Amino acid sequence: MIRAVVTGASSGIGQAAAIALAKTYRHRNQAPVKIVVHYRNNESGAEQTADQIRQQGGQALTLSADLNDAAACDTLLDQSWQWLSVPNTWINFAGVDVLTGEAKSWSFERKLKQLMEVDVLATIKLNREVANRMLAGPESGPPPSITFVGWDQAPLGMEGEAGQMFGPVKAAVMAFANSLAQQCAPKVRVNTVAPGWIQTSWGQTTDSYWNDRAQQQSLMNRWGKPADVARAVCWLSDPENTFCTGQTLEVNGGWNRQFDR
Ligand SMILES: NC(=O)c1ccc[n+]([C@@H]2O[C@H](COP(=O)([O-])OP(=O)(O)OC[C@H]3O[C@@H](n4cnc5c(N)ncnc54)[C@H](OP(=O)(O)O)[C@@H]3O)[C@@H](O)[C@H]2O)c1
16 A cells, blocks of 8 residues: 655645646555645645545645755654654655746746755755655565656756756756665655656746747646656556666656757
8 A cells, every 4th residue: 555755745746746646546555645735835636635635535634844944844744753653655746836927037047046955955864864764664565666757858858047057956856866775675666757848837838939948848748747757656666566676767748859850
């Protein structure tokens, strides 16, 4: 059975992933799926996620924590372990949105600092503790897993401010995940999902340039959806998927290298 924590599950990809876990694993065995729905401020979004999990016959607990607050992260860990009695999968989707809302008008330096603090430093600190707790867990059963979110363009780069922010930030997360996989095998599996152009809140406001670009850079000729990434996350975190660790799975519909004649 799935006993999961999904961070950043109040909207976007994290929300889709938490709901998809409940749908995918509801018939796997007798025990209900149990999912901690983590959020920071968007309580109603988190409650919507929890409702959808419950509609699938799963159990859900919403927990709030700002990743920048070390004490709040400790409480998130303690309450998750208490409620789940050892999660068998921890999925990281919490990340700063600097593309919409008030943050859109911040300076480049402020956006980068915030991304570094939350998506990199706080995520690494939190997941070192997640891994330690999983490593100290019971020997029996399939290895638990941790899944990170990277970005398909981080390793090779993209022009402009978005590339200069998200490139180093997500590359750092992907590098950390690979090192954690080396550290924790074979007791804990660690993988990364690297989405391409996924239509979450920013992708619903974009002009024709970005819409065309998102479509044309994918071999499938469309924006990715949160559900596309959620499907990959369900596969990576499947407890029976015991031979998969240290992998980065791109979810971008295939990068388009075709050349127009
Ligand atoms: N969309 C894409 O095309 C794409 C591509 C590659 C990678 N990603 C990555 O995928 C992840 C999810 O993206 P999304 O588009 O689904 O974003 P989203 O809808 O903005 O969701 C972000 C989540 O992170 C939480 N969060 C933000 N700051 C936080 C903090 N300081 N502490 C704790 N939680 C915090 C938010 O919580 P509250 O709203 O409750 O405050 C929300 O639940 C991000 O890491 C993003 O960089 C996205």
